[in-house]
Amino acid sequence: MAEKPNLIGWTCPRPLQNYPTIVLGHGSGGKMMADLIQHLFSPAFENDLLGQMNDSTTLDLTETFQSIPSNRLAFTTDSFVVSPLFFPGGNIGELAIFGTINDLAMSGAKPLFLSAGFILEEGLPMEMLGKIVNSMAVACKFGGVKIAAGDTKVVNRGHGDGLYINTSGIGVIPDGINISAKYARPGDVVLINGSVGDHGMAIMSVRSGLEFETAIKSDTAPLNGLVDSMLEVTHEIHCLRDATRGGLAAVLNELATASNVGIEFDEKAVPILPEVNAACEMLGLDPFYIANEGKFVVVMPEAKAEEVLFVMRKHPYGKDAAIIGKVVENHPGLVTARTSIGGMRVVDLPAGELLPRIC
Amino acid sequence: MAEKPNLIGWTCPRPLQNYPTIVLGHGSGGKMMADLIQHLFSPAFENDLLGQMNDSTTLDLTETFQSIPSNRLAFTTDSFVVSPLFFPGGNIGELAIFGTINDLAMSGAKPLFLSAGFILEEGLPMEMLGKIVNSMAVACKFGGVKIAAGDTKVVNRGHGDGLYINTSGIGVIPDGINISAKYARPGDVVLINGSVGDHGMAIMSVRSGLEFETAIKSDTAPLNGLVDSMLEVTHEIHCLRDATRGGLAAVLNELATASNVGIEFDEKAVPILPEVNAACEMLGLDPFYIANEGKFVVVMPEAKAEEVLFVMRKHPYGKDAAIIGKVVENHPGLVTARTSIGGMRVVDLPAGELLPRIC
Numbered sequence: 001m002a003e004k005p006n007l008i009g010w011t012c013p014r015p016l017q018n019y020p021t022i023v024l025g026h027g028s029g030g031k032m033m034a035d036l037i038q039h040l041f042s043p044a045f046e047n048d049l050l051g052q053m054n055d056s057t058t059l060d061l062t063e064t065f066q067s068i069p070s071n072r073l074a075f076t077t078d079s080f081v082v083s084p085l086f087f088p089g090g091n092i093g094e095l096a097i098f099g100t101i102n103d104l105a106m107s108g109a110k111p112l113f114l115s116a117g118f119i120l121e122e123g124l125p126m127e128m129l130g131k132i133v134n135s136m137a138v139a140c141k142f143g144g145v146k147i148a149a150g151d152t153k154v155v156n157r158g159h160g161d162g163l164y165i166n167t168s169g170i171g172v173i174p175d176g177i178n179i180s181a182k183y184a185r186p187g188d189v190v191l192i193n194g195s196v197g198d199h200g201m202a203i204m205s206v207r208s209g210l211e212f213e214t215a216i217k218s219d220t221a222p223l224n225g226l227v228d229s230m231l232e233v234t235h236e237i238h239c240l241r242d243a244t245r246g247g248l249a250a251v252l253n254e255l256a257t258a259s260n261v262g263i264e265f266d267e268k269a270v271p272i273l274p275e276v277n278a279a280c281e282m283l284g285l286d287p288f289y290i291a292n293e294g295k296f297v298v299v300m301p302e303a304k305a306e307e308v309l310f311v312m313r314k315h316p317y318g319k320d321a322a323i324i325g326k327v328v329e330n331h332p333g334l335v336t337a338r339t340s341i342g343g344m345r346v347v348d349l350p351a352g353e354l355l356p357r358i359c
Numbered sequence: 360m361a362e363k364p365n366l367i368g369w370t371c372p373r374p375l376q377n378y379p380t381i382v383l384g385h386g387s388g389g390k391m392m393a394d395l396i397q398h399l400f401s402p403a404f405e406n407d408l409l410g411q412m413n414d415s416t417t418l419d420l421t422e423t424f425q426s427i428p429s430n431r432l433a434f435t436t437d438s439f440v441v442s443p444l445f446f447p448g449g450n451i452g453e454l455a456i457f458g459t460i461n462d463l464a465m466s467g468a469k470p471l472f473l474s475a476g477f478i479l480e481e482g483l484p485m486e487m488l489g490k491i492v493n494s495m496a497v498a499c500k501f502g503g504v505k506i507a508a509g510d511t512k513v514v515n516r517g518h519g520d521g522l523y524i525n526t527s528g529i530g531v532i533p534d535g536i537n538i539s540a541k542y543a544r545p546g547d548v549v550l551i552n553g554s555v556g557d558h559g560m561a562i563m564s565v566r567s568g569l570e571f572e573t574a575i576k577s578d579t580a581p582l583n584g585l586v587d588s589m590l591e592v593t594h595e596i597h598c599l600r601d602a603t604r605g606g607l608a609a610v611l612n613e614l615a616t617a618s619n620v621g622i623e624f625d626e627k628a629v630p631i632l633p634e635v636n637a638a639c640e641m642l643g644l645d646p647f648y649i650a651n652e653g654k655f656v657v658v659m660p661e662a663k664a665e666e667v668l669f670v671m672r673k674h675p676y677g678k679d680a681a682i683i684g685k686v687v688e689n690h691p692g693l694v695t696a697r698t699s700i701g702g703m704r705v706v707d708l709p710a711g712e713l714l715p716r717i718c
């Protein structure tokens with residue numbers, strides 16, 4: 001009698017009639033992939049563009065350019081490899097949608113079209129993929145964007161981590177808006193839309209198995225609505241940047257370098273949730289280096305700042321907005337902080353990441 | 360004396376002064392990532408867009424729309440997970456660039472801007488990444504596109520396969536061009552630009568450790584130039600589709616379904632290299648199901664077909680172009696082939712993939 005084959009770590013390139021999990025065949029150009037698209041992706045992301053069934057999707061911008069006078073697009077890409085896939089306050093799917101919406105919004109663009117590229121690991125439970133895709137669909141509706149193009153690949157068991165998602169995005173930048181990391185000027189003030197460190201500490205709490213007394217939730221959120229309301233007040237916003245990997249410290253350093261100016265901020269002025277602060281103290285971490293997924297820095301002339309701050313605070317994603325610092329002429333390229341005990345310290349660009357794979 | 364730590368499978372989230380391989384810190388928002396961008400990605404992909412240093416890149420289309428009257432963009436995304444990373448005739452980098460160029464060209468678009476999202480596995484030799492990135496840069500120049508946006512993530516050792524690349528792309532569809540999988544009409548003829556099965560068999564030869572007498576090379580190539588020259592002859596091209604995953608059989612089935620027509624082709628009319636044919640026979644594979652990366656199907660009215668064929672054959676990527684079949688009214692949604700011995704057979708959509716991860 002033939003020996004029973006060893007099925008542990010077994011990989012299946014061919015179809016299974018019922019598939020509770022992803023198999024390699026789902027990444028082929030054949031029936032199984034067509035099934036996955038027809039039964040999972042298409043119903044979830046349903047819109048007038050996905051029915052085109054071509055290698056690329058035609059985006060007719062005639063109406064867009066009638067309602068938004070413009071000749072400029074914003075284009076961005078981001079891959080998401082966060083571990084674990086589900087975390088307090090969100091999951092990899094909504095993170096991918098909101099992250100790309102935010103990268104577009106930071107140019108003052110109206111985010112319109114997103115692509116979704118999935119790299120699935122063989123063995124991923126179909127139910128989990130379903131949950132993530134559905135949450136992406138909800139996030140798209142909430143953020144006002146459409147999935148215009150997609151792609152699915154499957155990698156062998158042990159060559160992924162459940163799934164990775166790439167989202168690229170296209171937005172339209174209305175005429176008259178000019179925002180860039182290079183436009184910070186001495187005399188400008190620096191604002192933030194709320195508390196820092198929430199996302200990174202939420203991931204850390206589940207990754208390290210730490211149980212904080214109060215659960216820390218990720219701040220993942222689409223920021224385009226808030227940016228819109230700010231741009232209605234004034235077009236005189238010089239820089240916008242979301243404080244993701246590397247946290248507030250990285251973003252301020254990038255702006256200081258790109259604009260060749262100094263930036264000074266007041267540690268006490270930066271909102272930090274008490275539970276995030278406590279967790280950071282316990283672990284010996286600096287909250288200014290911890291990643292966020294719904295927080296961004298604004299650099300703009302002081303004259304209009306109070307008015308913009310007022311509008312930000314009316315918005316759910318800006319209710320704790322604060323002016324945290326200013327742009328200065330001295331020490332170009334350098335960021336300094338006034339510490340809680342009144343001294344000054346240099347806040348450098350982080351080297352690596354305190355906790356990798358937070359997005 | 361403390362025990363020596365076990366460094367096997369060791370992962371490093373923090374910086375190393377010299378890094379011959381990728382470490383987790385390269386995916387942070389900090390100095391190491393900045394180094395990677397500054398010393399590797401920026402010099403390779405150098406263009407006027409990458410210096411913007413913003414979360415998204417501004418694409419000013421004023422000049423584009425002056426030279427190409429249009430209100431329509433083409434948008435596409437594709438992730439590349441091919442294994443091995445280097446194969447006869449190409450590597451994952453150029454495959455990613457050409458693949459996305461081709462998806463845009465198949466809508467009749469002029470490919471203009473690509474994004475590049477890297478998911479790097481900790482431990483990837485820096486030299487290998489350098490080779491791949493440089494080959495992407497060469498491919499961009501050759502295909503006439505610019506990398507406009509990028510992203511780098513690093514996943515832990517054992518959670519990737521060296522690297523995965525996502526390329527998304529934007530092109531402009533000139534006014535007057537209307538190409539879609541839905542536009543095949545009875546009476547149209549079906550053309551292909553050259554021999555089928557080369558890419559899939561090239562991958563198979565290295566994956567299976569098979570040594571064929573003649574080395575089979577991948578046909579990876581940018582098809583936009585060839586498509587341009589065809590569209591100069593006539594805008595009356597109904598469908599274009601590149602025959603990647605699932606091969607010629609999958610593409611013909613997709614067109615038959617999308618247009619609700621029947622398609623008949625003549626097996627003997629389809630160009631197949633002798634070495635590919637021999638390898639397929641040896642392995643019992645059907646070359647019509649094998650993936651290509653530089654071949655595409657054209658569906659168009661018969662009246663102009665000979666003229667288009669003439670132009671195709673003048674082009675290096677179309678020199679073996681041939682008319683292989685026709686669109687018929689009967690059996691809508693079904694593809695049939697006249698076999699070499701004169702019978703007819705149904706050519707179904709493949710189920711899974713004969714060889715996964717070929718792109």
